[in-house]
Amino acid sequence: MYQSFIGLEIHIQLLTETKVFCGCINRFGDEPNTNVCPVCMGYPGVLPALNGEAIHLSYIVARALNCTLSPQAVFERKNYFYPDMPKNYQISQFSSPLGRNGWIDLEYQGKKKRIRIHEIHLEEDAGKMIHAGDMSLLDYNRAGTPLLEIVTEPDMEAGEEAELLLQNFRRTIRYLGVCDGNMEEGSMRCDANVSINLEGKGLGRKVEIKNLNSSRFVRMALNYEIERQTENLDKGVKVIQETRLWNENRDVTEAMRTKESAHDYRYFPEPDLPPFIPGAEFLARVDKGLVELPEARRARFIADYGLNETAADFLINEKATADFYEEVLKSGAAPDTAASWLQFDVRKILNRGNQELAGSPLTAQRLAQLLSLLAENRIHGKIAKQVLEAVFAEDKDPARIIKEKGWEQMNSPAELAALVDKVLAANTKAADAVRAGDEKPLGFLMGQIMKETGGRAEPRLVQKLLKEKTG
Amino acid sequence: MESLFKRWVILSDSTMRKKYEAYIKSTDAKIAAFLEFDVDRGLGLAAEVGKGGELEGVPFAVKDIIAVRGFRLTCGSKILENFVSPYTATAVEKLIAKGGVMVGKTNLDEFGMGSSTDNSALGKTNNPWDTERVCGGSSGGSAAAVAAGMVPFALGSDTGGSVRQPAAFCGVYGLKPTYGAVSRYGLVAYASSLEVIGVCARSVGIARTVFDIMKGQDEKDQSSLNSGTDAPEPEAGVIGVLGGNLGLDPAVDRAYRATIDFYRSKGFEIREINLSMADYYVPVYYTIATAEASANLARYTGIRYGYRPGYAENPEELTRKARSEGFGNEVKLRILLGTYVLRSGFQDQYYQRAQRLRQAIRADFDRAFTRADVILMPVFPTQAFLRGQGGLDQFQQKLADRFTTAANLAGLPALSFPAAVSDGLPAGMQFLAPAFGEARLFDIVRLYEEHFPCPQPPSCKPEWS
Numbered sequence: 001m002y003q004s005f006i007g008l009e010i011h012i013q014l015l016t017e018t019k020v021f022c023g024c025i026n027r028f029g030d031e032p033n034t035n036v037c038p039v040c041m042g043y044p045g046v047l048p049a050l051n052g053e054a055i056h057l058s059y060i061v062a063r064a065l066n067c068t069l070s071p072q073a074v075f076e077r078k079n080y081f082y083p084d085m086p087k088n089y090q091i092s093q094f095s096s097p098l099g100r101n102g103w104i105d106l107e108y109q110g111k112k113k114r115i116r117i118h119e120i121h122l123e124e125d126a127g128k129m130i131h132a133g134d135m136s137l138l139d140y141n142r143a144g145t146p147l148l149e150i151v152t153e154p155d156m157e158a159g160e161e162a163e164l165l166l167q168n169f170r171r172t173i174r175y176l177g178v179c180d181g182n183m184e185e186g187s188m189r190c191d192a193n194v195s196i197n198l199e200g201k202g203l204g205r206k207v208e209i210k211n212l213n214s215s216r217f218v219r220m221a222l223n224y225e226i227e228r229q230t231e232n233l234d235k236g237v238k239v240i241q242e243t244r245l246w247n248e249n250r251d252v253t254e255a256m257r258t259k260e261s262a263h264d265y266r267y268f269p270e271p272d273l274p275p276f277i278p279g280a281e282f283l284a285r286v287d288k289g290l291v292e293l294p295e296a297r298r299a300r301f302i303a304d305y306g307l308n309e310t311a312a313d314f315l316i317n318e319k320a321t322a323d324f325y326e327e328v329l330k331s332g333a334a335p336d337t338a339a340s341w342l343q344f345d346v347r348k349i350l351n352r353g354n355q356e357l358a359g360s361p362l363t364a365q366r367l368a369q370l371l372s373l374l375a376e377n378r379i380h381g382k383i384a385k386q387v388l389e390a391v392f393a394e395d396k397d398p399a400r401i402i403k404e405k406g407w408e409q410m411n412s413p414a415e416l417a418a419l420v421d422k423v424l425a426a427n428t429k430a431a432d433a434v435r436a437g438d439e440k441p442l443g444f445l446m447g448q449i450m451k452e453t454g455g456r457a458e459p460r461l462v463q464k465l466l467k468e469k470t471g
Numbered sequence: 472m473e474s475l476f477k478r479w480v481i482l483s484d485s486t487m488r489k490k491y492e493a494y495i496k497s498t499d500a501k502i503a504a505f506l507e508f509d510v511d512r513g514l515g516l517a518a519e520v521g522k523g524g525e526l527e528g529v530p531f532a533v534k535d536i537i538a539v540r541g542f543r544l545t546c547g548s549k550i551l552e553n554f555v556s557p558y559t560a561t562a563v564e565k566l567i568a569k570g571g572v573m574v575g576k577t578n579l580d581e582f583g584m585g586s587s588t589d590n591s592a593l594g595k596t597n598n599p600w601d602t603e604r605v606c607g608g609s610s611g612g613s614a615a616a617v618a619a620g621m622v623p624f625a626l627g628s629d630t631g632g633s634v635r636q637p638a639a640f641c642g643v644y645g646l647k648p649t650y651g652a653v654s655r656y657g658l659v660a661y662a663s664s665l666e667v668i669g670v671c672a673r674s675v676g677i678a679r680t681v682f683d684i685m686k687g688q689d690e691k692d693q694s695s696l697n698s699g700t701d702a703p704e705p706e707a708g709v710i711g712v713l714g715g716n717l718g719l720d721p722a723v724d725r726a727y728r729a730t731i732d733f734y735r736s737k738g739f740e741i742r743e744i745n746l747s748m749a750d751y752y753v754p755v756y757y758t759i760a761t762a763e764a765s766a767n768l769a770r771y772t773g774i775r776y777g778y779r780p781g782y783a784e785n786p787e788e789l790t791r792k793a794r795s796e797g798f799g800n801e802v803k804l805r806i807l808l809g810t811y812v813l814r815s816g817f818q819d820q821y822y823q824r825a826q827r828l829r830q831a832i833r834a835d836f837d838r839a840f841t842r843a844d845v846i847l848m849p850v851f852p853t854q855a856f857l858r859g860q861g862g863l864d865q866f867q868q869k870l871a872d873r874f875t876t877a878a879n880l881a882g883l884p885a886l887s888f889p890a891a892v893s894d895g896l897p898a899g900m901q902f903l904a905p906a907f908g909e910a911r912l913f914d915i916v917r918l919y920e921e922h923f924p925c926p927q928p929p930s931c932k933p934e935w936s
Contacts, residue, residue: 038558042770044551044659045538045560047692077766079813083786088769129786136786138774266813268822271664271763273693 002233003199004226005154006162007118008218010169011189012148012179013125014057020124020146021048021091028185032139040144042086047272050075054146055098055276057178058122060289061148062099064176065117072277073098073122075270080263083136084127086143093121094267096275104152105295106168108161115165116153123147148178154193154203159219159226162192166215171294175319183214190215194222195239196229204229208243209253221246225253297322305335314343320358327364333371341367345385349392361395362388370398382455383407411458413465416449419457420465423448434470442466475676476529478935479623482514482572483528491530494933495574495621501930503596504606504616506535507543508575516540516559517572525680527570532625534613535576536583537668538657539563542573546659547581547591547609550771550778550797560657561692562626562668562685569684574622577612581799582768583630583661585609586851586868588637589858590801598641599928600896604855605862607637614641614671618928620936624672624681630662631756632850632875634669635887639899640855642889642926644672644916646682649906650882651696653682654689660767662760663694665879673936675920678886679913698907707904707915710734711744711843720853726891726898727849730919734847737918742843748835749877751828753869756876758812758825765809771797801865829880836881840905845915848874850887850899878903886912888919892926 019026022039039046055073062069074096077089102117127143129136150169156162170181170188181188190212195204207225212218229239244253278286292300294316301312301322316322321342328338346367350357370391374384379402390401402408410416423445424431430441442463449462481487492510499505513530516539517523533539536546538556545551559567567573580590588596588611596611598604599619606615610627614637617625627634629647638645647669658668668685672678688697712731719727735741773779773793774786780796783789798806812821839846852871856862863871878885878901886909887901904911927936 041775043557043776044544044546044554044770045536045556045657046558047656047694049691049693079766079769081769081772081787081790083772083774083790086770086775087766088772089766140775264815266765266810266815266818268762268766268813268818271694272660 001199002196002230003201004157004194004196005203006156006158006192006194006222007154008150008152008156008162008165009191009193010150010152010166012061012150012173012181013187014054014146014148014178015180016051016053016057016146018051018053019144020051020054020122021144024144026145027141028187030141032137032141035141036143040086041140042088048091048270050273050276051146054122056282056285056289057146057176058098058120058148059278059282059286060176061150061173061178062102062120063286063290064172064293065099065102065104065120065150067099067102067117067120069278069283070096070098070100072096072275074275075273076267077270078123079266082126082129084129084138084140084143086127086140090123090126091270091273092123095269097121098276104165104168104172106161106164108164113155113161115155118151118153120148120150123149154195159222162222163215163219166190166218168294170215171317175291175294176289186213190218192218192222194225194229196226196233205239205241207239207241207253209246210243210256211245211248213248217246217248220251221253224251228253291319294319305329305339307335307339311336311339311343314347315339318357320356324357324364324367328368328371331365331368331372333368334375337371337374338367341371341388345388349389353392361392366391366397373398373402377409377411377458378402379407379409380455380459383409407454407456409458410453410456411461413461416457416461417465417469419449419452420462420469423452424469431470434466475674475680476526476623479530480528481935482510482530482574491935498619498621498931501597501602502599502606502615502619502621503594504577504612504619504621505532505575506545506547506578506593506612509542510572510574512541513572513574516567517570520568520570522568522570524569526566526572526684528572529570530572530574530622531566532575532577532613532616532622533560533563533573534579534610534625534627536579536609536628536659536661537563537626538659539573539576542576544659545576545593546583547579547588547593548797548799548802549592550773550793551776552593552778554777558657560668561654561689563657565684566681577610577616577625579612580609580633581802582659582764583609583628583633583666584764584801584805585865586632586636586863586871587856588612590799592799595858598855599931600642600855604857604896605640607640607851607855609633609637610669610671611637611640614638614643614645617641617643617671617673619931620927620933624670624677627669627671628658628661628666629669629879630666631760631872631879633666634671635850635875635885635899635901636872638671638887639850639889639897639901641671642892642897642899642928644675644678644889644925645887645899645901646670646672646678646909646912647878647885648682648686648909649698649884650879651694652698652884652907652909653685654687654692654695656689656691660763662763663767664763665756665760673925675886675888675913675917679909682909698909707739707844707911709740709742709843710915711742711839711846713746713848714743717849718852719849722854722891722893722896723849723852723898726893727847727900730847730890730900733919733922734915744839744843744846746835746839746877748828748832749873751832752876752880753873755825755828755832756872756880757808757869758821759829759880761805761809762813762822762825763809765806765813768798768802768806773797832877833881836877836883836903836905844904845908845911846903848901848903850874850901854893854896854898874901882906884909884912886916888916889926890919890923897926
């Protein structure tokens, strides 16, 4: 039996206003080479100046992932030539990264599991090179944008587990507001490494996999690679330590030219930047930047609100949804009702319109109002659903919609009694049948009353009146 | 203070300006200190600021390794021969803000690597005292321009003696400030942890004024610092001097003895000090400097700016050609050395070891300054040397950096001054002080200047100098 060891190297682009060592705008998708200056273009004589926001967000991530924070984060130069890297060295961290020895807790196959974080370090991103025919084009807009690298220990065993970790991690950074976690656009990138060995024999020869543009590809590539290595070992063929690329068209990993993996980065401390020493005030600000993380929130939702796991999972997936939910609860809505409305009715409308909850006409106040009208019996369930649709369609408060459309529930006994009399008179056959002891036509009569009132009659009262008048 | 620059207020008056430009034209034909000279552009930069100040109308020059917007920034290299800077160094900005007129960029050893300025790919600069001799380096153009009376001061950069040594060769004052006292923003990096912008000046007072304007923390240079205190420095009483055989040329040795005698006669206590780490200065310096240079010079690839070969098959070949055709031999040598000492597996033997020794050198100076207020030593074992036969080869020049590199390794301020003129050539000495002790240096050298004012080369004596 073989055992597999999977580790991930995750890069996330931090959502700072400006680049990590200069004042250029940090923004994706602009005209090439417009967000550049002498510093991020590596002009002669310029110096980097560390962006306080970038280091702040970095420490927030390190805290959230339970890392030991370095009392002195040292920047170093990582030397290699590549046309999209203006200085031909990358300012990164090596000997003293800002965070070490953290962890992420997962629930994988019904068991709790802790994936250790080896280290977290801050570095600058490179630009982009595009080959077009016999030309190579360079765009330096991305050069110098802040990039945080998170390196896990090889604590995972299967592609599914790595995929889960990535999803979990992505949710966490989105909660923290440090990165949008978009793997397609490259704001979150992941390289994976995997080795297999006979059980109990420790790590095998490590293979790195690059070009993984989604968490699905991470899973597929790792599972492919585990199978490939297993077959090799079964046949008595040695696994070569190498870097392989995921080919997403053929669903296989392919060996990269070996030349490219033989780098000697010649790290040495960056003389232009003093080590960053987080003071008490800085650390207090980092603590302020922490929020309740998704896993903790999920547990609390289940414990405090009595939600089932499916509902809790749905609600905590996006921080905005979870915040919205708790905002609705503040006005006294029942937790299970509110959860169910968000999980089914609201989600259905959002999905139909392909929109997000945040920024939609449905505010927490409006949903709260709707649920309270329902709880007070001023509308009943079917009307409530119509009101919800109308909130999205007309961008108005539920109370106003009910008033304008005359949808408020009829619950005056005198008014309803007259209506019941009218319906009984008009349907003598059914009325007589009920009086003779056949309860079946009651539903029909009820339907007639609802039809008369456009569904607004309070059903329990109608039922009571019907029974009295046919008893 | 006004009188310091009085005679140098040349560019506020059109008659004076004409005379000045004529003088530069005829003088620089012999000296070749400037790589670029343009009074109009300098006045334009000053006019953008407008206010004026104590340097109004005063010309100054800048070593062509420091950025000034609109001027070329060649670094004495073919690889940047046509590069025009889009921005201005902080130190230069501060001088322009005081009204100073940046009239031109001066020649240097390519990227600051050398002791003669002959390593410039863009021309040779001659010593104003004897045009057969080198002007020193790497800030040779700046020292020569000041010595020849073309400017009252010129900025240089000092990585291992590059301000003080040419100042000594040309007979002017040369200040290497405390590391971090002057912003390096705009100084093209050769060895970032060692270098600082300094000044070659016609008088101690000028050097002091220029330093006071340039100094101070800059948010664009996070290695820059404000000096701890503005409290007046206590006057130096004890001067530390070096004993034993220093391997000096006779003229320099005589000048050293004479300088010691002068200060003794002025009531200073002379105390011999032992700098036990002295043998390590040069090897440690060349290990650290080349290591940093190998990274600092990696950006010159011909892709975004600078020299570009006519044809290349792919980006890698473009980079290879640009570098092999654009860099001179001394630069290539230092890049190779630096790459070598940083290789993984060899770092501990070279780079890390050099860093540990550097710590020991600092500690050695900390100890020395408990026994002396300032340390007096020669700048260079020789006076300005001849080109070719009878001069110094590249390796001898490196060994001769043994008195200058100490201040850079320890981050200390040092001020070189013309101590004597012997055989028709100046000989320079330098004082070193604890970090941020520049005032102490100015005070003690001022005393010497009062008795022995700055000498002038016989053929270069304009009316304002």
